[in-house]
Amino acid sequence: MHIRFGALVVLVCAGTTSLFAQGTPPRGADSVIALPELTVTATRDLREVFRTPAPVSVVDSTTLARRAPSSITDLFFDLPGLDVNGVGPSQSRPIIRGLLGQRILLMEDGIRMNNSRRETDFGEIPSQVGLEALGRVEVVRGPASVLYGSDAIGGAVNLITRQPPRALGPTTLHGSLGYRYQGAGDQQRPFGLVAGTAGRFSFLGFGSYRDAGAYIAPPGNFGKDTLRSGTRVYDTGVKDQNYSAQLGYAFSATQGLHARYERYTADDAGFGYVKSAELGHPSNPDIIIRYPSQGVDRVSLGYTNRSLGSAIADRLDVTSYYSSNARRLTFDLIIPTGPGSQGVISTHNFTDVDTWGFRVEAAKAIGKVALTYGADGFEERSDNTDTTTMTGLGPPSTDPVSKTPNATFRSVGGFLQADFRPLPKLSLIAGVRVQHIKAESRPTPNVTTPLASHENATVVGNLNTEYLLTSNVSLIGTVGRGFRSPNLIERFFEGVVPELPGYEVQSPDLKPETSLNLDLGVRFRNRRGTLEVFGFRNEITDAISLQSTGGTVQGLPAFINVNVDQLRYLGVEANGHLIVDHGFSAVANFTAIDSKDLRNDSLPVANGYGLRIGGEARYDHPGGRFWLSYGARHNDKQKDLEGAPAPAFTVMQARGGLRLFQAGRSRHTIALALDNVANKLYSETSNSNFFRPSPGRNVTLAYRVDF
Secondary structure, rough: OOOOOOOOOOOOOOOOOOOOOOOOOOOHHHHOOOOOOOOOOOOOOOOOHHHHHOOOEEOOOOHHHHHOOOOOHHHHHHOOOEEEEOOOOOOOOEEHHHHHHHEEEEEEEEEEOOOOOOOOOOOOOHHHEEEEHHEEEEEEEOOOOHOOOOOOOOEEEEEOOOOOOOOOOOOOOEEEEEEEEOOOOOEEEEEEEEEEEEEOOOEEEEEEEOOOOOOEEOOEEEOOOOEEEOOOOOOOOOEEEEEEEEEEEEEEEEEEEEEEEEEEEEEEEOEOOOOHHHHOOOOOOOOEEEEEEEEEEEEEEEEOOOOOOOOOEEEEEEEEEEEEEEEEEEEEEEEEEEEEEEEEEEEEEEEEEEEEEEEEEEEEOEEEEEEEEEEEEEEEEEEEEEEEEEEEOOEEEOOOOOOOOOEEEEEEEEEEEEEEEOOOOEEEEEEEEEEEEEEEEEOOOOOOOOOOEEEEEEEEEEEEEEEEEEEEEEEEEEEEEEEOOOHHHHHHHEEEEEEOEEEOOOOOOOOOOOEEEEEEEEEEOOOOOEEEEEEEEEEEEEEEEEEEEEEEEEEEEEEEEEEEEEEEEEEEEEEEEEEEOOOOEEEEEEEEEEEEEEEOHHHOOOOOEEEEEEEEEEOOOOOOOOOEEEEEEEEEOOOOOOOEEEOOOOEEEEEEEEEEEEEOOOEEEEEEEEOOOOOOOOHHHHHHOOOOOOOOOEEEEEEEOOO
């Protein structure tokens, strides 16, 4: 089946991309009134988090403005069940309940950002969306495949952008300007946003630029690794830019069109590394992974009608989109071969992924049942060029064969969700999705491997329940299945893998990974604060793992991806907020995760911490003039990792903000943060085996004016 998705088709973004969703951009942290947290990602309708029958986390506009993070993932350290993989402002990626990479779905305004050409363990980068362009971030902890399809097997992160004001009112003009400096890497980031309306038209424009160098890690000991002085962590900087423009036209107060264009460019990014010689291991190889350049262009067109009133739908949302993601990757393995000499295996890859996609979503109330249903799909065409050179390890050689051939990945699916209340205090949400996916390789210069293709269909479902024990106590239970279709690298990669070392054979007939997830939780609230506790069990079957074939290819041990693992993740998450008198408050979070391969319990499968506890004490001036906070986070020792265990560590942060002055409609604020107060050497758990320490003590200063 060959489909080219270029026509205008349908999407719901209830509260996200819709022209009528959010209204005027926020006018600064101090102008935001505290309201109950809301979410749309978990159920596709706007709900109070307390009444949402699913474990969700929300980072709102107030937090985004006050904290002025280097990366959106910086805020995940304060949320239960979340962790971060990678270092630096551009290459940090989310971990949810111990799962990462392509097992997490990253979205912008409900549209998937994942692509099928990313490495399985890394996934897409959130930095493609400008931080100050965000209105909020929502995270679904646990499978979200019924609503969003493949990859949401461990959870979903939805980056929801700020929207233009509502049209059909008086002419308006609002915006924000600001500048952020961070001592780690001497990072600088100016930004500007302007939005407004004129009659039936609304508009929004955004731009930011960032220049960050490689940061310095402090001296100290961390497990088996020692730094005797402040040491540069190479390839942890970036020079990147975010631009976006959105235009809307309102037919009425509830019906309109919107178009959006955005561009992201990044140069000199990398995965980060410390030279082996600086770690006291001069005979060990250095692994250097860089993205010299990356460019992403994304265009979307949409239609929204929130008062359709037809026999089949009360609400209809339409979006089609196109994106181009072109990036260069260099992989260098530098092997010491003697005093003053070394061998180098270097791979240069260029990948260009074009994606055409759509999503259709409608809603209809039939009696006491609210139906949400629709379809989505996309086609990706990946073109790849590889060149591998080897020097210093025998006669110099060059291999022009692409390890992953040109390929196409197509996906189309339909979903149905019913929300009903059989009893006054009992709410049920049941959903089902059917998905068809086809992957096939295409003719590629210098590649002689036979063409291959594979297609499969997957059915998943979920049942979410909420029982309101009292007006202040809510009981939550969920059971649901998720799935992830193998990507193009897992299916079609064939060639030498220096870091194994070995030869990987292609495996086009892989089956999708599937998961079965159970959640039990309780939420409590009163005028003094909130408390949430969830326990979960997520079991992934047909998990893909690279296994030895027992044979050799080109004189090297042969490996192949197979559906062999059965992974189980058990955990407890807790999150609380306590309001004390006179402007004082405190927050705390706790997460414990146990991971295991049920078919091979000796195989380490953890990707992040096993136990983490954190908290923050805070003071807010009653008049909103300033705020202060001091927080700490403790990661316990993690033994379930390949290589050496990750040591425990505790890190502390001090933060504050001040409203400088207000002149007319403009409000000027500054935010100040001191991270890693004790200047400790530490590495996040996921970065410990391939040791990439975090920055030493550093200061962040952000200035912002909202008008």
